[in-house]
Amino acid sequence: MKINKKTALLSIAFFILIGLTGCWSAHELSELAIATGLGIDKTEDGYRISVQFVNPGEIAAKKASSGVPISVHTAEGRSMLEAVRKLTTTAPRRVYLAHVRVIIFGEELAKEGLRKPLDFLSRDHEMRADFVIAIAKGLKAEDVIKVIAPMEKVSANKIFTSIETSEKNWAPTKIVLLDELIESLVSDGKEPVITGVYLTGNSELGGNIKNIQQVNTPTKIKSDYLAVFKGDKLIDWLDESESKGFNYITDNITSTVGFIECEGGGTLTIETIRSKTKLEGAIENEKPKIKIYVTAESNIGDVECPIDLSKSKTIKDIEKKFNEKTKDIIMSSVEKAKELGTDIYGFGEAINRSEPKKWEDLKKKWDEEFKNTEVVVKVDLKIRRVGTIAESFQEEEDQ
């Protein structure tokens, strides 16, 4: 086949033309409404979705803003996708879901079951898997989504970062991503938990720009407590200490703070900087048994009682006391879960790992067996540093 110069040039031009058209399904940034948060509530025969959009002009760094940084649109539909598509009737642009940071479910919906709405979230290609899931404690998700927060102009971002930082530094919350949630939903030996968010103060003002014009914002979004599920239904909440116990058991502690009471009154606060938990399942005398080993490194962070830290015996005593205290926290969390009859720690999975054959019989009656499971906790916390002052000056003042 002989190709002359003209045809060659023409065909090259043709191919370049095709190459330059770009993406088939291109959407320009100026045509998209970027969603940052989704709130999902129940209606009588479907869902009510509230979407938080950023107002691009308002969050630009250089401009002093006067308007609201976010806007919220809601729509109802029989299915999630239908509701999302119906948003277009009120939203100014096409809804773009890839940058969603947080998805909040209303407590009412969570009590009824999350399995159905979760399917859309994992099936839709536009959704990434890096958003955090939370439950609006005692509220509608819509109410939380609507609130404007200070510092972080986009409040969905605020919820994400505050759950993240408190998980890392304070420990009673937990970042639950979609895949983890689905995995614990389908697992026989583990039940899901999800962090709760709620509002404090005057919730009327939350959606008003006035909310961030005051030094002490009237409405605050708080993330705290863990929602305990049985299957896909919310049944109860763990309080702060129980949530911390939960995080100790599931090896989800990065850093946290705990206190012990001194002999002569006052408290001594210890900062845990590293923690590692090993969970071992076994079956002894036909009964399931769980062994929890916690090893951690801690610092003494705050001494508010007369105590002589220069003696190594004192440090040993503190370690012993703190070990007992941590053990209590863990045990109280386990007791609560046993009371509710839901295995949120993955004890069943631990038994499955070590005794796969026996687990097959056990899993049919696991809800009952879980209550009778013997749990042994061993905590080994070591105090490594006492801070910049070795001895406390509290002693002298008190005497």
Place this chain on the structure above:
Amino acid sequence: MERISQYQLFVLTVFFQVGTTIIFGFGAAAGRDAWIVTIISLLVGIFVISIYLFLSYLNPGLTLVEWFPAQFGKWIGTPIAWLYPLLFLYEGGRILNDIKYLTTTIILVDTPFLAIILFFLLVVAYLQYCGIEVIARIGEIFFPYFLVMILGSVVLILVSDILRVDNLLPVLKNGWKPILASTFPLGASQGFAQSLELAMIWLLVSTSHKEIVKTTLFATVFSGLLILITVLMIITGIGEFFYKIESFPMFALVSKVNIGGIIKNLDAFAVLLFIISAFFKLSLHLFFAIRGFQILTKVESSRKLIIPITIISIYLGYSVSSNYEEHIKVAIEVFPYNLWIMLLWILPFALLIVTLIKRAIKNRKKEMAQAKE
């Protein structure tokens, strides 16, 4: 006559064997024991590839489609030989379907299938005009990048601390049965026994047969290890449940990478890996098909066949399956049993037996002739 070097044979073999497995996972039916399936499949694969290599030693100077007429005779051998290029063509169509479902599910959602199939085939058809030497050279160029990308994703996955070794436990919960079931015929055929197709180009390698054997077996072990690493990463990274239900498990794993909130959403990375390996696998399937048809029809130039084969491929790309579920169901339940067992296992073994018997008879005759003298 076109020639390729020993290293190029290695590269093409690895690309061919790794193929699309790198995205779709391996032995997913066995759940968290899929890595055991990979190891057994590799061992069975080495065995069966050795047999193919032995067959090529027994039939010097002949390609795969010529073995059958040479041993079974013209009347039985030729129809059997015709099955092979048809199989290659069909497998090429399957790769096109892999591409079409992955791209339209993950990146180019609104793009019609035809646009994807057409543009992919345009490049592949051009490569067919250039011949195997060019395909091999492109492979040579891409191979280091391919490895660096796999290595890069391994490093990123390790650094982002998403692998949980606990996900591998308990080992062998359901015993050996599901493992053996997914090893044969699917596991051992996918990639490994499929390498029978490479018998079309073993003749073109410019070294001795012994070197070809060495290179091919080394490449098999190499790609087996690559697959093993990805399977282990996927299972420990996303867990058994998601390994079973995810359409594209490797993709799910890579999108979990998150390093300090800066390096994340590496989806495009996985798509790139997939496109490169799918591209080579498709080019090779079509090359072998065209080559096979050319030898069987005794057409002088293979170029005459390129356009018809490409048009048939477009049709196959469209019609092999009408949705993803059907595509996967056929890949796992229908295709290996109906085609692979016959064409990759039974026929080559029959060929081996016939060849050995014929050889023995020939030797006996020779000995007798010598004894007479």
